[in-house]
Amino acid sequence: MPRYFFQVHDGFQIDDVEGSEHPDADAALQEATEAARDMLVEGIRRGRDRRHWYISVVDELRSTVATIRFGDVVQKDTTGERDA
Numbered sequence: 001m002p003r004y005f006f007q008v009h010d011g012f013q014i015d016d017v018e019g020s021e022h023p024d025a026d027a028a029l030q031e032a033t034e035a036a037r038d039m040l041v042e043g044i045r046r047g048r049d050r051r052h053w054y055i056s057v058v059d060e061l062r063s064t065v066a067t068i069r070f071g072d073v074v075q076k077d078t079t080g081e082r083d084a
Contacts, residue, residue: 004028004065006035007056016058025057025065032057032068040070 001021006028008014022028032055043050051071056064 002028003060004032005058006032007058008039008053009056010050010053019060025059028057029066029068032066033073036068036070036073040073 001023002025003019003021004025005016005019007016020028020031022031036053036055039053040050043053051069053070055068055070057066057068059065
């Protein structure tokens with residue numbers, strides 16, 4: 001199974017030296033998106049704005065296959081309704 005690395009950028013690059021195995025780039029992208037959401041929520045809990053952070057998904061050849069911006073992983077409510 002291919003190995004992908006999630007490089008977190010918060011003004012500096014935090015290298016993922018171990019990586020993780022995923023069946024394909026789409027699965028790695030899905031995992032990185034979930035990680036970005038988790039880190040964004042943790043930032044909110046700590047009173048920190050992490051919307052400018054991003055994750056670069058890098059393959060075994062060290063080619064960037066995707067970039068996930070934290071500010072893009074939040075769905076906007078277009079219904080006009082509020083959560084209870």
